[in-house]
Amino acid sequence: MxxxxxxxxxxxxxxxxxxxxxxxxxxxxxxxxxxxxxxxxxxxxxxxxxxxxxxxxxxxxxxxxxxxxxxxxxxxxxxxxxxxxxxxxxxxxxxxxxxxxxxxxxxxxxxxxxxxxxxxxxxxxxxxxxxxxxxxxxxxxxxxxxxxxxxDRNHKAVSFADMIDGTLDRTEYAATGGARLGLDPGLNEIMALTGPWENGQLIIIGAGVKQGKSALTWQTLFTMAENHVVAGNSGEMPRDQLIRREIARRTGISATRQKRGSLSPIEMDEVVRASAEMKRLKVAEINCQRLTLDRLDERITRLKGEYGLEAYFLDHIGKLEWSGKLDLDEDWKKGQRATSRLKDMAMKHEIPIIAVTHLKKATFGDYPGRSFRDRIYTAMNRRPNYQDLVGNMDKDADQVLIPFNVRPILAGMEPEEGTADHDIWDEAMRKTEGRAELILSLSRESEFPRRKDIEWHGATTSFGPTFKQKKNSEELFA
Known part of the structure; x- marks a missing residue:
């Protein structure tokens, strides 16, 4: 025809x-x-x-x-x-x-x-x-x-007076018991540092290796999905791994045990119940393909049109796909281009975008000190800041969160057993067990840097109170 x-x-x-x-x-x-x-x-x-x-x-x-x-x-x-x-x-x-x-x-x-x-x-x-x-x-x-x-063509211009009235109305609504402005990331420690995550914001979660940046990102996505439509891209973990980790957070049964099938009948029932609960989450998509920034923009456009997307998570900037000469650029140049475009996308689509990044090369290559005790002290007290991260944080990021978990760093410094240095190391490992920090390293709207202590559960790769503890607390005060 x-x-x-x-x-x-x-x-x-x-x-x-x-x-x-x-x-x-x-x-x-x-x-x-x-x-x-x-x-x-x-x-x-x-x-x-x-x-x-x-x-x-x-x-x-x-x-x-x-x-x-x-x-x-x-x-x-x-x-x-x-x-x-x-x-x-x-x-x-x-x-x-x-x-x-x-x-x-x-x-x-x-x-x-x-x-x-x-x-x-x-x-x-x-x-x-x-x-x-x-x-x-x-x-x-x-x-x-x-x-x-x-x-875009049908988007009507709003007068400045109307902008002020709209902002005031939303503030008054929140102050009188209505919905908060923005999205709750699901952890009290994050809320205390950043407040709700708002439309148009670029939230950066950055850290070194094995510090929990991906764990924090996906925990936030799944928690937020209880009330809001979210989607994410993972360049590091397949969907099965992400789902097993979330099941682990909800049940306390590690992803490793799930993979091995080392579960009792009661534990298997817990996994099945957690899976059923997760099916009700408002997750529009988890994509595990490497995307260019243009394809990511198109994807967010589609998800917002089809599902009413309210937040997008990217894990991480270093796994974006580049073409032509851009592929030959150094990581820091790619990072700056990425954060600039991601901020533009957040503004364009009127959603918060949460992006993961990593430390620049040679950051914290070693931990100096005249003695082993000094080196342990340096490792436990030296923290990264937003300037150590790949990307243009100063210009693009609205909030920069850095999870800091010293235990994996100490684990790589273990001396020979039976020595005095090993006793020092063993003491440091005991002191840091189950503990981590969240650092607000940069913010457009609140004082920084600030830190909050937070629980860390290595077996389930999760932050804060356990899922069961939080659920029991919510039911108690409901």
Whole structure:
């Protein structure tokens, strides 16, 4: 079935003529958003691009200057390009309607793109040589882009007075027992440091190796999913591992024991119950593919449109995919580009984005001291800060959280057994068992740095009170 693509040549001509007569029409908001792809007629698209280039150079776009920017052999029916431009200008009535013309053309272009996407999907479905999944994916991504552009155009400007009233209303609602502003990350220690995580914020969780940055991130995602629609990307762990770790947090039965099947019938029942509870969580997606920033942006757009996504988690920045010359850049350059784009995405999609990052190379390479006791003291008291993390924290991050767990660092410093140094080490290991810290290393809206002690459960890779303790406490005070 051949469908005629919607177009309106007369409106295209009216818009071009209005802009040729008076370049002020080019400055109108709707008109300034037009691109060559919004024109159905090829020569109109070329005229439009020539006009915009001339205007950008600070010159006046009129039939004479535009003619000089186009090939002289271009013909429109029996008219030369010079004659056609002159007619467009002569037929122009007013520039007042230019924004309406532009809106009409954008709507028609959306319809053409939608029809073409549907036709390409139909071809992929009918052609046995094509992968239907590729066709569906391409059509979905194109339709998501179209919807996103339409929503951006329909987003109405809000006056400053209305902004203040809206902010005041939300504050008053929270103060009188309504919902808090932003999303509760699910740990009292984080709430005490950062407060709720708000739309448009980039929350960075960064730390060294084996400090619990991924554990904290996914614990927050699953806790938040009890009340809010969330999604995440893991470049380090497959879905099975993430799910087993969350089951471990909820039951106290380690992921290792789950994998081995070393469970009693009672424990198996606990795992089954925890799994059933987790099915009710509002997790829209856990994706474990490496994504480029562009694909991540498209994915968030789709998830927000389909599920009403409220927060996105990325674990981690170092596992993003890069192409071309960017792939050859150093990690710190990639990190800066990543945090900049992620902040833009948080603002664009009006959700908090939580991203994991790691320490820069050679940070804390060793722990100096004249004696082993001094080295242990240094290890237990030297903490990273936001400047040690990969990414542009100063410009992009709204909150930077650093989980600090000294026990894995000490474990790598174990001296020979039976020595005085081993006794010192053993004492330090006992003191730090089950303990960790959360450090607010940078914040746009509260004092920093600040720290909070927090429980750490190595067997279940989780922070804070156990899941059962927290649940019992909530039921007690409900």
């Amino acid at each position: 051949n469908i005629e693509l919607p177009a309106n040549i007369e409106v295209e001509q009216a818009l071009l003529g209005a802009c040729l007569v008076n370049n002020k029409a080019l400055d109108a908001d709707a008109v300034s958003r037009l691109g060559e792809d919004h024109f159905s007629e090829g020569v109109h698209a070329r005229i439009w691009e020539a006009m915009r280039a001339i205007k950008k150079d600070g010159r006046v776009a009129n039939p004479i200057t535009v003619k000089s920017s186009l090939p002289s052999d271009v013909k429109i029916g029996e008219l030369t390009i010079a004659q056609y431009l002159a007619r467009l200008a002569a037929d122009a009535v007013t520039i007042i309607n230019a924004p309406d013309y532009a809106i009409t053309l954008m709507g028609l272009a959306d319809r053409r793109r939608t029809i073409l996407a549907a036709e390409e999907l139909t071809y992929a479905a009918a052609n046995a040589e094509c992968q239907i999944s590729d066709g569906i994916r391409a059509a979905r991504e194109e339709l998501t882009r179209i919807v996103s552009e339409i929503e």
